[in-house]
Amino acid sequence: MTKFRQRSKMEIKRSTSVCFVALLLTVICSACIRREPYFTDAVTTSETLNFATSKGSTTPVVTYGVAPRCAYLATTATPVGPIQVGSQTDYQWSATLTRLAADTTYCYSVFQDGADQLGGQKPTFTTPVAAGSSPFSFAVIGDFGAGTPDETDVLSKLRASNPDFVVSVGDNAYPDGSQTDYGDVGQGNVFSSADWPRGQRTPFFMAQGNHGFEDATPYLQNFPQTNVTGASGGRYQEDNYCCIGVMQQSNTFASAWYAFDWGNSRFYVLEAAWLDGQYQGDFQAHWNGPVAGCAPCGAELAWLRSDLAAHSSTVHKFAFFHYPLHSDDGNDSDSYLDGASALEGLLATNGVHIVFNGHSHVYERNIPQIPDTPMVSYISGTGGAEVEPVTQCSAFDAYALGSGSSCNAPVPMSDAQVYGFLQVTVNGTRVTVNPINEQGASFDAQTYDFASLQPTGP
Numbered sequence: 466m467t468k469f470r471q472r473s474k475m476e477i478k479r480s481t482s483v484c485f486v487a488l489l490l491t492v493i494c495s496a497c498i499r500r501e502p503y504f505t506d507a508v509t510t511s512e513t514l515n516f517a518t519s520k521g522s523t524t525p526v527v528t529y530g531v532a533p534r535c536a537y538l539a540t541t542a543t544p545v546g547p548i549q550v551g552s553q554t555d556y557q558w559s560a561t562l563t564r565l566a567a568d569t570t571y572c573y574s575v576f577q578d579g580a581d582q583l584g585g586q587k588p589t590f591t592t593p594v595a596a597g598s599s600p601f602s603f604a605v606i607g608d609f610g611a612g613t614p615d616e617t618d619v620l621s622k623l624r625a626s627n628p629d630f631v632v633s634v635g636d637n638a639y640p641d642g643s644q645t646d647y648g649d650v651g652q653g654n655v656f657s658s659a660d661w662p663r664g665q666r667t668p669f670f671m672a673q674g675n676h677g678f679e680d681a682t683p684y685l686q687n688f689p690q691t692n693v694t695g696a697s698g699g700r701y702q703e704d705n706y707c708c709i710g711v712m713q714q715s716n717t718f719a720s721a722w723y724a725f726d727w728g729n730s731r732f733y734v735l736e737a738a739w740l741d742g743q744y745q746g747d748f749q750a751h752w753n754g755p756v757a758g759c760a761p762c763g764a765e766l767a768w769l770r771s772d773l774a775a776h777s778s779t780v781h782k783f784a785f786f787h788y789p790l791h792s793d794d795g796n797d798s799d800s801y802l803d804g805a806s807a808l809e810g811l812l813a814t815n816g817v818h819i820v821f822n823g824h825s826h827v828y829e830r831n832i833p834q835i836p837d838t839p840m841v842s843y844i845s846g847t848g849g850a851e852v853e854p855v856t857q858c859s860a861f862d863a864y865a866l867g868s869g870s871s872c873n874a875p876v877p878m879s880d881a882q883v884y885g886f887l888q889v890t891v892n893g894t895r896v897t898v899n900p901i902n903e904q905g906a907s908f909d910a911q912t913y914d915f916a917s918l919q920p921t922g923p
Contacts, residue, residue, distance in 0.1 A: 498518055669688060737786035847884045
């Protein structure tokens with residue numbers, strides 16, 4: 466669903482500033498960083514470093530090593546290709562850093578044309594904790610790539626929480642998920658210098674949303690997940706979809722689902738989005754079994770059933786996808802996904818403890834809906850796009866905040882108390898979900914002990 470508002474004077478000033486930065490960098494750089502480095506595709510033995518530069522004719526080299534020795538290993542970057550950001554051509558690169566050890570801090574440098582592209586800085590990152598271990602933490606953010614001052618504040622607070630990794634629940638760049646929308650250091654809604662400074666330590670696992678669904682090439686290019694997808698037997702590519710009920714013609718869309726392990730937990734990043742507002746299209750393509758003439762249709766459901774069964778003894782399982790199981794933001798609940806016989810029931814009866822969704826631009830915590838299971842669901846659609854009101858209070862709603870509205874919670878005094886992300890900490894069988902707003906304040910913190918299958922409260 467399309468969710469926009471008129472830009473404020475502050476947003477216009479911010480846009481003017483980043484455009485000036487873009488012009489200045491173009492003048493002074495013959496080869497320079499256009500997107501600050503960030504990580505994806507993290508496993509205990511390797512991670513992928515992604516970045517963009519202003520030059521594509523020579524291949525960058527990444528040197529890295531255990532901190533503080535940062536240069537005893539090296540790898541050449543792989544060209545993702547030239548990308549168009551507004552009227553400017555940037556060059557996106559990825560470099561897989563291998564021979565890593567679990568739970569170890571490394572540092573790195575990026576060179577192109579023999580010049581240190583990070584100006585002597587050596588950012589650090591820490592690899593995943595060993596299999597079966599804890600504690601660790603992660604952050605959940607959704608509906609954030611709108612280029613607003615609220616997004617800038619939320620991302621700043623997220624970085625300050627120092628998570629081990631970040632998972633999005635979709636709508637990562639507004640309005641269309643284009644490379645121009647994603648932007649670079651001088652422009653755009655995600656990779657601008659205000660929102661994406663140097664030194665991103667955490668790997669990113671990004672679910673896809675409906676914004677950008679029609680052309681998902683930038684999403685696939687910007688957030689490669691080759692190793693985790695291959696290891697889990699998932700799918701992360703463009704496919705031809707045809708001949709389903711709401712769409713008889715052929716279209717090329719991304720199939721993006723995979724799972725990865727971190728410590729004692731398994732994480733499912735699922736594809737549950739479709740064209741704008743098309744819950745039925747998502748259901749018919751992904752969650753209703755095979756469709757004649759549509760090779761990828763039903764593949765995600767079959768894969769998920771198999772992977773859940775293969776990891777029945779994992780301590781925790783978490784799922785992340787865009788369309789919400791249950792929402793009190795208008796008519797945003799996806800009735801095609803909720804219920805015991807649908808995706809919700811499949812997850813709950815196979816040991817998934819928490820589901821995280823977006824799409825609704827509210828914060829919401831919902832109580833378990835599948836009998837005899839502890840699975841709760843959260844909505845974290847408050848990362849930076851315009852927040853919306855909570856328009857009703859359903860029986861499934863334990864706590865919700867929207868613009869000037871709430872359920873089972875104090876009414877927020879301003880939208881700044883609604884914008885935010887989720888900080889999640891895993892420690893043995895206990896999981897704490899701590900929402901943090903853009904002002905840095907915590908609210909509705911809940912700790913669940915999944916050994917006893919009962920929430921222990923704030």
